[in-house]
Amino acid sequence: MDDLFSKFDPLIEQRRALLATGVTDPFSLVMERVVSPTVAICNGRETILLGTYNYMGMTFDPDVIDAGKQALDDFGSGTTGSRVLNGTYAGHRAVEDALKEFYAMDHAMVFSTGYQANLGIISTIAGKGDYIVLDIDSHASIWDGCKMGDAEVVPFRHNDIEAMEKRLKRIPEGAGKLVILEGVYSMLGDIAPLKDMIKVAKDNGAMVLVDEAHSMGFIGPNGRGVAEDQGVLDQVDFVIGTFSKSVGTVGGFCVSNHPKFEIMRLVCRPYVFTASLPPSVVATAATSIRKLMHAGNKRAHLWENSRTLHKGLRDLGFQLGTTEPQSAIIAVIMPDLERGAMMWEALLEEGLYVNLARPPATPAGMTLLRCSLCAEHTAEQVQTVIGRFERAGRKAGIL
Amino acid sequence: MDRTATRERIDALIAPFNKKGVAITDASTFAGDLEFDSLTVMDFVAAIEDEFDIIISMNQQAEIETYGQLIDAVVKLQG
Numbered sequence: 001m002d003d004l005f006s007k008f009d010p011l012i013e014q015r016r017a018l019l020a021t022g023v024t025d026p027f028s029l030v031m032e033r034v035v036s037p038t039v040a041i042c043n044g045r046e047t048i049l050l051g052t053y054n055y056m057g058m059t060f061d062p063d064v065i066d067a068g069k070q071a072l073d074d075f076g077s078g079t080t081g082s083r084v085l086n087g088t089y090a091g092h093r094a095v096e097d098a099l100k101e102f103y104a105m106d107h108a109m110v111f112s113t114g115y116q117a118n119l120g121i122i123s124t125i126a127g128k129g130d131y132i133v134l135d136i137d138s139h140a141s142i143w144d145g146c147k148m149g150d151a152e153v154v155p156f157r158h159n160d161i162e163a164m165e166k167r168l169k170r171i172p173e174g175a176g177k178l179v180i181l182e183g184v185y186s187m188l189g190d191i192a193p194l195k196d197m198i199k200v201a202k203d204n205g206a207m208v209l210v211d212e213a214h215s216m217g218f219i220g221p222n223g224r225g226v227a228e229d230q231g232v233l234d235q236v237d238f239v240i241g242t243f244s245k246s247v248g249t250v251g252g253f254c255v256s257n258h259p260k261f262e263i264m265r266l267v268c269r270p271y272v273f274t275a276s277l278p279p280s281v282v283a284t285a286a287t288s289i290r291k292l293m294h295a296g297n298k299r300a301h302l303w304e305n306s307r308t309l310h311k312g313l314r315d316l317g318f319q320l321g322t323t324e325p326q327s328a329i330i331a332v333i334m335p336d337l338e339r340g341a342m343m344w345e346a347l348l349e350e351g352l353y354v355n356l357a358r359p360p361a362t363p364a365g366m367t368l369l370r371c372s373l374c375a376e377h378t379a380e381q382v383q384t385v386i387g388r389f390e391r392a393g394r395k396a397g398i399l
Numbered sequence: 400m401d402r403t404a405t406r407e408r409i410d411a412l413i414a415p416f417n418k419k420g421v422a423i424t425d426a427s428t429f430a431g432d433l434e435f436d437s438l439t440v441m442d443f444v445a446a447i448e449d450e451f452d453i454i455i456s457m458n459q460q461a462e463i464e465t466y467g468q469l470i471d472a473v474v475k476l477q478g
Contacts (some may be wrong), residue, residue: 131456136441152456155441163445170454364438 051355057376058248071283087276114242117252120270123149130176168204177206183226184214188321189329217246312386340367346392425467
């Protein structure tokens with residue numbers, strides 16, 4: 001009998017070799033206690049959190065917590081059902097209303113995770129015979145949605161407008177076309193030139209889906225994302241987002257002005273065949289989304305944090321994913337996986353948590369230490385972070 | 400364009416990607432013999448698409464394992 005697991009042998013060997021160097025396993029960290037959006041206890045040590053995507057620091061907001069507790073008392077711990085059967089409570093409608101207001105759009109549909117939102121919407125709207133043209137650096141949930149829908153999948157080089165246009169023009173006459181872009185690409189923290197790309201997509205008769213998971217709440221005058229910031233949100237057919245970053249809980253969504261959008265609730269299988277989010281989760285999400293509508297000061301402070309960290313790390317001599325800070329993600333490029341893991345461990349010992357990202361999640365086979373800032377990081381914490389990077393960088397031989 | 404002419408043009412396109420100078424036959428595999436990683440595949444496919452003004456979707460790429468299969472696919476896609 002062939003062992004179906006033999007296909008994982010190269011990865012098992014890579015992990016074995018890495019752990020044999022004595023480095024702490026970067027993929028089995030446990031947060032023993034979480035003190036605030038920016039501090040947790042890991043391995044008994046107080047640790048600054050700089051890799052949680054908790055951009056707006058809503059996870060411990062008192063109003064958000066109260067709303068969740070109240071919903072637990074009033075509606076119980078879970079819905080035990082699909083949205084189309086017994087799983088739509090008042091709270092699910094309320095969070096969809098909050099999203100419609102937040103984006104000023106006609107329709108909002110909430111999924112149990114952001115991954116499922118991409119999986120469900122993409123696989124349902126682009127089927128056999130349709131063409132999906134997408135950026136090669138798209139998130140795994142986008143790729144999986146493409147695969148599940150059976151559309152013809154045509155990638156183009158990251159943020160390359162000309163390459164996208166050429167591919168759109170080659171699509172056979174009469175075929176359905178969907179262009180998929182992201183506002184912020186989470187590996188390097190760079191943004192897309194959505195204004196120009198969306199124009200090209202529209203000129204070539206394509207519908208446009210933009211994943212704004214890493215920009216919601218933060219980028220754009222109202223925190224609606226990169227498309228809003230570049231003045232083209234009205235040209236986007238479908239915005240995909242998540243509750244697990246700025247909103248501070250879990251869940252995913254799609255908002256749209258498409259007049260027939262509501263039919264999605266009956267034809268989208270990852271929506272129909274999943275239990276809906278627990279009442280406490282949608283209550284916290286709705287409260288958080290409404291507070292994010294008026295979070296201009298927090299957005300300004302988060303930009304300050306992002307600029308300070310970017311400059312501080314660049315001045316120390318680290319190689320960063322972008323020459324200027326474009327989002328709340330600052331990616332520090334490591335020479336290789338082994339030294340990346342050493343640096344990650346040295347930072348953890350200093351009391352700083354960042355994400356270690358490695359291939360195949362990263363572009364061009366890079367190993368990254370990915371930092372995501374929070375609006376609740378104080379200016380002092382950011383300086384502490386820079387100091388810890390300097391010490392860990394010397395210890396790991398990166399600086 | 401016939402197979403021979405198509406092959407000649409693809410031969411010229413693959414040269415810069417064939418970093419190890421592997422002797423390429425119709426039976427050469429991209430993943431095995433040529434050791435192409437996913438980024439190399441993307442750049443090589445883009446070069447062919449631009450040269451012949453065609454689309455080779457990822458769905459079609461999944462069916463192409465050898466150099467000979469690629470030439471056949473490009474001949475077919477040119478119609």
